[in-house]
Amino acid sequence: MVERLKADGVLTDVRLREALLSVPREVLLPHAYVRISDPGIEPIEWRLLDGAHPDDQAEWLDLIHSGESVLLQRDGEQLDGLVRGPVTGGNMTSMSTYGQATVEALQTLQLAPGQRYLELGPGPGVSLALAAAVTGPRLAAGVERDGPMAAFAQRNLDRIGLGATVVEGDALDGHPAGGAFDRIHSGIGVPCVPPAWVEQLAPGGRLLTTLATRTPSWPGQFLATRTGAGEIEAVLRGRPRGYRPMFGYRWLNAVTMRPRIKAEPGVPRPTRLTPPPDDAYGFWLAAAYLAPGLVRDFQAETMTIAAPDEDSWAVAGPGEDTVRVHGPRDVWAELEDVHARWVLAGRPDSYRVTVPEGGGPQHVASGTGRRALTWVLPPLAPVPHQPAVPCPTEHHTEKIL
Known part of the structure; x- marks a missing residue:
């Protein structure tokens, strides 16, 4: 794992490399859940690997040293006395970081x-x-x-x-x-x-x-x-990935809409916006705030972006100059507008954030002047007493913590 991270150019810090080699992951991650049911299938089927059990040990060691996320806890459960083998239902509430x-x-x-x-x-x-x-x-x-x-x-x-x-x-x-x-x-x-x-x-x-x-x-x-x-x-x-949100945040999900989108991708119309590349992070970040309520299905054959709350979606193609749209919300028109504003702002890939000492609204801006992209970050919401965080399934979520 360490040598692969180094060879890929990800790991460059000598001290951190030494730490990765010296910290025994098998002590911190003595067990692991493995999902065995497909995404979108409820209830979820899991299998718990016990690192101390000889029948699980090889698979467990490969997993915890793969660099992938390791699933550790369902629904805030007690972590003493877990029983290895198949488990049905529940959502992961704690994982190791990718x-x-x-x-x-x-x-x-x-x-x-x-x-x-x-x-x-x-x-x-x-x-x-x-x-x-x-x-x-x-x-x-x-x-x-x-x-x-x-x-x-x-x-x-x-x-x-x-x-x-x-x-x-x-x-x-x-x-x-x-x-x-x-x-x-x-x-x-x-x-x-x-x-x-x-x-x-x-x-x-x-x-x-x-x-x-x-x-x-x-x-x-x-x-x-x-x-x-x-x-x-x-x-x-x-960024291409990030951490799961705090308790109480419910992510939008396009997985359940996938069969309907495939069966009825929408009405075709021309577009001047070629689907932006995945690594146009500055644009996609702005879209998350300036066209809120959208989520992408990264498993779709062509770029598919849905607005679940409005039962609307946009499917790019066929070709680079057409798009298919469905529902009361014109998802692609909103992305066209954000993209045009992003281009006028100079295609920013980073934004300055004003964080007042002691609290208050936190403002984001790509620069100064009337062409700058600006928005205000939403405030913190009350945290519920019981966690209810679904296991991430989208391609660009962090496979974490």
Whole structure:
């Protein structure tokens, strides 16, 4: 796994490479769920692999060292005494982070020895352990909302002996003991940045998270730094993947619409907009906010984007100058409009975010002037007491935390 990440040009930090090689993943990920039913089939069929069982061990070892996400917990269950074998129903509420995403995030944070590190939503603690291996003992801490997962992670981290700690608490409130941290990493997507995170960012510090919308298709990576003068400078960039949203966020899903779209793709009409490439991240990020309520089906043969709440969709093709549309909402016309505005704004691939100290609306802008793309991030919503987060199935979701 490590050599593949290095060969692909993903892993460049020498300290992080040493941490990846030294942290025993089999201690942090002693079991794993494997989905055995197809997407869209309910209830979901799972199989639990027990790393200590000889019949599961080979498959479990391959999985936890593959770099893929490892599914660990259904519906907030207790993690002691799980029974291996087939399991029916439930949704995953905790996973390990997709390996490439972990490496990219920790390298973006520019970890170094002696830094105080805070992980918000650490799950089983893989990225927290890696950070602790770089920063040094008793400098890395995590805040985990799920009590069973917090205890599970702390027990396994203690076995490794890196001096990392996990406390149970609401990650949106930052670390309950307060303090200032040089590096803050959130493993949960949020609609805007909680004030406590900004307050706990030390001078010269860096804060990294995913900004979540209702679509898993076009996530944004938010990076903030606190200057030596104490000011916050923040940038938002589109990315191919992101973290799952906080509890209470319900992602839109096009999977259930797939049979109807295939049977009736819509009425053809001409278009001047050739389907934008997948890596036009600046455009797709803007579309997530300026044409809200859309979700892409990445498993479709041609570009298919749906508005589930309005029973509408657009299917690109055949050819580059036609599109088929269905429903009361003209999805493709909205994308044409956003694309035209994005081009006039200079095809931005990153956006500045204004984050007021102490709270208040957070404004996003591609630049200055009347042609700039601008929007306001939605506020934080109350978090429900019980998690209800579906297992991600869309191609561009993060396979995580």
